[in-house]
Amino acid sequence: MAAYNFRTPLREEDVRTLRVGDIIYLSGIIVTARDAAHRRIVEYLRAGKPLPVDLKGGAIYHCGPVVVRRGDAWKVLSAGPTTSTRLELYEPEVIEKTGLRLIVGKGGMGPKTAEACSKYGAIYAVYTGGAAVLAAQAVREVVGVEWLDLGIPEALWILEVENFGPLVVTIDTAGRNYIEEVVKKAEEKLKSLKASLSRQ
Amino acid sequence: MADAIERAAVEAIRRAVIYLPPDVKMALIKAYEREENDVARAQLKSILDNIELAEKMARPMCQDTGMITFYVDVGYDFPGARYVRDSLVNSARVATQSVPLRPNSVHPFKNVNTGDNTGRYSPQIHWELVPGDSLKFTVVPRGGGSEYPTALHMVPPGRGLDVLREVVLESVLRAGAMPCPPTIVGVGVGGSVETAVFIAKKAAALRKVGTLNEDPELAVLERELTEAINELGIGVMGLGGKTTVLAVHIDYAHRHPATYPVAVVFQCWAARRATAIVEPGGDFQILQ
Known part of the structure; x- marks a missing residue:
């Protein structure tokens, strides 16, 4: 386990050095995207349409923030992660076609994302679920917002962050998926518990 | 009016949305003090810091x-x-x-x-x-993270009580890190399906953490299930450690002789x- 400070754009060789359990503090640009945004990103990619934001070397954040508008500027009040599992449907293709290097969320992702991470050089890291005010402290500025027609939680919020973290790497490029490993262990444990439960 | x-x-x-109820906060503080896994402890620390910051800044x-x-x-x-x-x-x-x-x-x-x-x-x-x-x-x-892994099982009435523990544990396993553990798990047993889910949800979301079930047998079952779930080691945010649930709350309703619904509802730490x-x-x- 080690702690690193990274700034976007991220380089493939840097993220490939990271291993599960490592801690990252991220500075630079991170783009929020949830279900509807991912769906549209994939539609655009398949149609060959340019995305409104360049994700090459970039970071995506599974997050639908609480925001307020003050004059022309938006302010992020709360911005914790949403459950990443739902984005498993889209993320492998997004990683493959955009050159995305970092995905931040919570709850873990599945084998297809893990495979895309190791193949194309990206990592998945988690931020504490629900720690949304704390997360918002790292947001320096809302650089822009795209696809607001999807609604506030689903829009692409382009955020400039400073030392956003600690982000715990749980999928690395070496093929490890830490949360899946924890759940597998729990499954084994349940098998042995079941034996004792049925005796009761 | x-x-x-x-x-x-x-x-x-x-x-x-801004202030976490004192009973939940207390349960999280206790979990933090008890936790020995470094990664899980750091997560609990973030949770506690966040609660404090939300109060201070009056933000959700x-x-x-x-x-x-x-x-x-x-x-x-x-x-x-x-x-x-x-x-x-x-x-x-x-x-x-x-x-x-x-x-x-x-x-x-x-x-x-x-x-x-x-x-x-x-x-x-x-x-x-x-x-x-x-x-x-x-x-x-x-x-939504709490709602997403909700489970409703229609178990064979002949095996109802025998499989109850298993059904709850399997639901917790399937939910994994999704509902932002440590959670409060609400279990609704019996009734018709909507009643099972309704009482499970009320047990998870309304009953204060740290209160004992008024039925002494259910109070024992709640404690046993809490211990068994925490032994699974899913831990805070699925990162391991001994804190997967803060509590298990069970409620029941009389059922039809031919049905035995078991609803398992998750309430995130918030x-x-x-x-x-x-x-x-x-x-x-x-x-x-």
Whole structure:
């Protein structure tokens, strides 16, 4: 386990050095995207349409923030992660076609994302679920917002962050998926518990 | 009166999304003190820091300010009964702007967000008529992450009690890190399906953490299940350690002889709730 400070754009060789359990503090640009945004990103990619934001070397954040508008500027009040599992449907293709290097969320992702991470050089890291005010402290500025027609939680919020973290790497490029490993262990444990439960 | 009910509801929503109830906070502090896994401890520390910061800055502790649900007890003789529904719906609209809340009410076919946390069956309002002349309601803003892994099992009645523990443990395993553990797990046993889910949800979201089940046998079962789940080692945010649940709360309803529903409902650590009591004259107080 080690702690690193990274700034976007991220380089493939840097993220490939990271291993599960490592801690990252991220500075630079991170783009929020949830279900509807991912769906549209994939539609655009398949149609060959340019995305409104360049994700090459970039970071995506599974997050639908609480925001307020003050004059022309938006302010992020709360911005914790949403459950990443739902984005498993889209993320492998997004990683493959955009050159995305970092995905931040919570709850873990599945084998297809893990495979895309190791193949194309990206990592998945988690931020504490629900720690949304704390997360918002790292947001320096809302650089822009795209696809607001999807609604506030689903829009692409382009955020400039400073030392956003600690982000715990749980999928690395070496093929490890830490949360899946924890759940597998729990499954084994349940098998042995079941034996004792049925005796009761 | 309509205005007083609306103001009480807006204040209850505001308090609920910003301030975690003391019983939940206490349970999290205890979990932090007990936890030995470094990664899990760091996560719990972030949770506790976040709770404090939310209070200090008066901001919603979690960006998912949830689906707004009201559990309402209307006194038979409460003079403002006719205003309650509209005032509660309005309060969701007003609070969305004033707190603010994230708009979370989406048409399931058109996928359009109404933008103000209102819509068909939204906010949700559950009614009870009770003796007395006051109005009492508890607002629960529940996040989507808590809702997503909900499990309903129709188990063979002949095996009901035998498999109950297994069913709960398997549901917890399947939920994994999704509902933001440490969670409070609500288990609803018996009834018809909607009752099973309803009482499970109330057990998870309304009952105070640290309270004992009034049925001594269920109190024992709750403790056993809490220990068994925590032995699974899923841990805070699925990162391991000994804190997967803060509590297991069980409720039951009489069932049909041929059915045995078991509902398992998850409440994330941000177990938000606030209760408003509105007197017949319009004065109100908010309790957490």
